[in-house]
Amino acid sequence: MSRRTSPSTERRYPLATICRFWACRGHPSIASACGKRRTTRARPGAAALRVSxxxxxxxxxxxxxxxxxxxxxxxxxxxxxxxxxxTETFSTSEGRAYVFVAVDHCSGEFTGIHAASGASRWEALEPIRQGVSRHFAR
Structure with a gap:
């Protein structure tokens, strides 16, 4: 039977004892519970067992x-x-294009619209910037 070493007591315990203690089945659960870092191949009988x-x-x-x-x-x-x-659209000549819009919820009017080849947060803020400069600029 396979054995594992306890990291706290440095004692070796059978796999069945460890499974009963951790209330799990199979050695994949034990490997993760013990903090095992390297990946090993499962024993023939343990491959069908799943983590509870x-x-x-x-x-x-x-x-x-x-x-x-x-x-x-x-x-x-x-x-x-x-x-x-x-929204995202595709052009065969230029590739992807992202279209950002800002809409007023009362009137349904577009307050800003912006198209770009990238979808970053700065591109998304451009319609808001347009709306603020159009509606609140002095």
């Missing part, structure tokens, strides 16, 4: 309070809320 769900980290879904959002974002005045979006 008990060895996974606990997961708690976040609880959310009731959200009064009805699915629409409409404002009472112009220039209160703008929305942005990006």
């Amino acid at each position: 769900p008990a060895t996974l980290a606990p997961h708690r879904p976040a609880t959310r309070a009731a959200h009064p959002h009805d699915g629409t974002v409409a404002t009472e005045r112009v220039d209160q809320v703008w929305g942005t979006d990006m």
